[in-house]
Amino acid sequence: MKDVLRPYKTLDSSRICLGYATPYASAKFIRARDPAFLPPVPQGNTAGPNNSGAISWIFPSNTAQYAVRPLGMDEVQACIFDVFGTLVDWRTAIIKALESEGKRCGASPQTDWEAFANEWRQGYMRKTREIANGLVDGPLNVDVLHRNILEEMLASSKWNGLGKIWGDEDRKKLTLAWHFLDGWADSSEGLHALKQTKIIAALSNGNVRLLVDMAKHANLPWDAVLSCELLGSFKPNPKTYLGAAYHLSLPPSQVAMVAAHIYDLRAAASHGMKTVYVRRGEDIVDEVKSKADGGEVDVVVNSITELAALINRV
Amino acid sequence: MKDVLRPYKTLDSSRICLGYATPYASAKFIRARDPAFLPPVPQGNTAGPNNSGAISWIFPSNTAQYAVRPLGMDEVQACIFDVFGTLVDWRTAIIKALESEGKRCGASPQTDWEAFANEWRQGYMRKTREIANGLVDGPLNVDVLHRNILEEMLASSKWNGLGKIWGDEDRKKLTLAWHFLDGWADSSEGLHALKQTKIIAALSNGNVRLLVDMAKHANLPWDAVLSCELLGSFKPNPKTYLGAAYHLSLPPSQVAMVAAHIYDLRAAASHGMKTVYVRRGEDIVDEVKSKADGGEVDVVVNSITELAALINRV
Incomplete structure (x- = not known):
């Protein structure tokens, strides 16, 4: 040490x-x-x-x-981004992948693919949180995690009909579907604009290869791909935020965390980072306001292009 | 664990x-x-x-x-690159920075800036090797390493004339000069071409921020910046090559290490990676040949554009 x-x-x-x-x-x-x-x-x-x-x-x-120290966004040298939900639309792509693989293998036309997708995502949220909190050991690789959760679901009484028709190859294919999600309409353009003046990095629970495949697929021009696996835990564990600031050689006050989830921003703020909340319809569970409006985050935006315009104007 | x-x-x-x-x-x-x-x-x-x-x-x-298994380059899914010397010209930029900072502070016109630059680089090579071999503990951060070596040099009898005129700010500035080296003429174009068909990643002893600053300065469009600091040691420690393959989710045989230094390629080859030697005049110390010519590496090229043409043709 x-x-x-x-x-x-x-x-x-x-x-x-x-x-x-x-x-x-x-x-x-x-x-x-x-x-x-x-x-x-x-x-x-x-x-x-x-x-x-x-x-x-x-x-x-x-x-x-x-x-x-309460400082403004003008001090920000790097923006670090949550990816799932904030920059890419996981729900549409995963429902589509499930439906397509289901039809191919003869699944019941009544299958509720949206419920399956939500349960898979909820399993991921629950498991990453448990690992971040030190309640259970890994895995820290999200591909492994996604596959494990899929296996558990397909062995359950609720989904064992699908468990009978999906073999190893189908399960691999579905797990890898998480690598190729489409970006929201503004994500790529906004990141390209921000990259002109700031360092932009992914800070995601996703593993490196997943984030690289996603960046190529959705044209996300990262300066650095900071997978939480590289930093030794999942968000919101302090290792991930402090590790990102350390590797970018910046004090947290010069780093802005950008996310569509308030839990992620609360953790970043607790370490002195700036916070940017992006409103993405389906993931909104709380009414999040900026400090100027009596809320808790530094900035609220509706898109990454809006954020880029704001940051580049400062 | x-x-x-x-x-x-x-x-x-x-x-x-x-x-x-x-x-x-x-x-x-x-x-x-x-x-x-x-x-x-x-x-x-x-x-x-x-x-x-x-x-x-x-x-x-x-x-x-x-x-x-002896396999061809057609299997390669990712190219990982050495950076200092292979993609960027450290010598010219560092000599220039030293000379400029020397003149500004009133150094002797007879100072041998090239000798200073070479000694700094040799100190880095020696120290990273000692750390990679487990002979000494870190630091694993190359900025810290560069600064420490600079301090040692400026305290030596050979260079203490410069030690007297360069204060803390000058030393910081010179240390950060390693972040902003120019690429060789073919580096940026070659990487952009390769990125169309393969994953391209830095695998460098440099710290993340150094590699990010360099990528922005020299237009190196990385899919991933794999700093050896993130992987827990320096090249040629096995952690670095195996860590890169692990995080790219590829077996070593599907990864090509690209470098202008044979020691780096020998280590990569020992883990089953493909090897690409790039001829860069000043760093050539051995006559390196491809296997087809009776040598030890898979491919020898004169530029990254040549490599891109070869890989994209396969």
Whole structure:
């Protein structure tokens, strides 16, 4: 552990962050696969939020400002993006894949494909959350996770009719359907515009190959693909947000998390990141407002092109 | 460790490999920060090469074919690239940055900037190799490494004249000069062409932010930026090559390592990857030949555009 726990000199304090600062804290997360690896909280430092229920973390005192200073979007150097739901439409593509594979294999015409898709997605949400919270061990690879959940569903009494007609090849094909989802109409254009002035990176629970296939399919021009698997957990575990900031060599205050899910933004905000909520009809469960409107996020937009216009104007 | 060591079902045996296959071996590397974490080699499996001097690894028996089967480039799904020297010209840019910063601060006109640049680079090569071989602990962040080596040089009797005139800001600026190197004339065009048919990823010792800044500066359109820091060591440690194949969900035989340094290609080949040697004048130290010409690499090219034409023709 010594390599990353050493208090490095700050390389460029105006812009980054190697050393005492946030990366020092985040580096501990990236490497600390067991809470026992964490050093004791030094005297005089600010204890940060404990999001995982299993690990608490600290900001060294000289960077506590990053976590509490209320700053505007003009400071943002990088935008990191949730992908499923925020940039791509998983529901339409997955329902279509299920229906097509069902028809080919002779499934009942009454099958509720939307219910199947929602249950698969809910299983993913539940499982990633359990892993992020340290309640269960992995897998950290979303392809494996998707396949495991599919197997469980097809073995259940509700779906075992499909379980009988879908063999190994069909199950592989359906699992890989999650790699090739279409982007929302504004996603590609907005990311291309944002990339002109900022670093844009995926910060997704998806595995690297899934995100690469998706980027090629939906034309998402990432500067970096930060799969949470590379960072050692799933969102909303602190490792993922702090790991992203560390690897982009930025303090969290210079990073904006962009997502259509408030849980993701709340976690990012708790680490001092800026927050951008994107309204995507089907995933809206809460009424989310910007701080200017008495809400909790920094910015609310209806599209990535709107965000790009806003950021590029600042 | 349980999450990644479990022998998952193979998701798509024709194309990948989640599970028993190579990712199973590579996953052990990614997680195994201590040899004690490695499980015993199962009976009937093929022991692989021990490149690090510290860790040995195994291929499960059903993927041993990947390491030994002599296959053509037509099987390649992804090209992974060395960056410093192979795609960008570090020497010209670093000499220029040193000279400019020297003049500004009143350095002697007789200063041998090329010698300084070469010593800095040699320090990096020596240090990354020591870390890859497990001889010393990190740092795994190349910005930190570059700054540390610069500090050591400026404290030496040979360069302490410069040590007296360069303060903290100058040293930061020079360290960050490594982020903004120009590409060779063919690099950007070649990568854009290759990206049309294959996955292209950086596999570099450089840290993520360095590689992102370089990609923006030199227009290198990566599908994924695989910094060795994310994979837990430096090249030529096995973690880096196997980690890249794992995260791209490909067996090594479907990945081509592209580099201007034979040590990098020898390590990649030892894990069953395809190898492409790029002739870049100043870094040539060995006469490298293709297998067809009685040599050891799969392909020798003079440019990335030549490689793209060859791959896209296959």
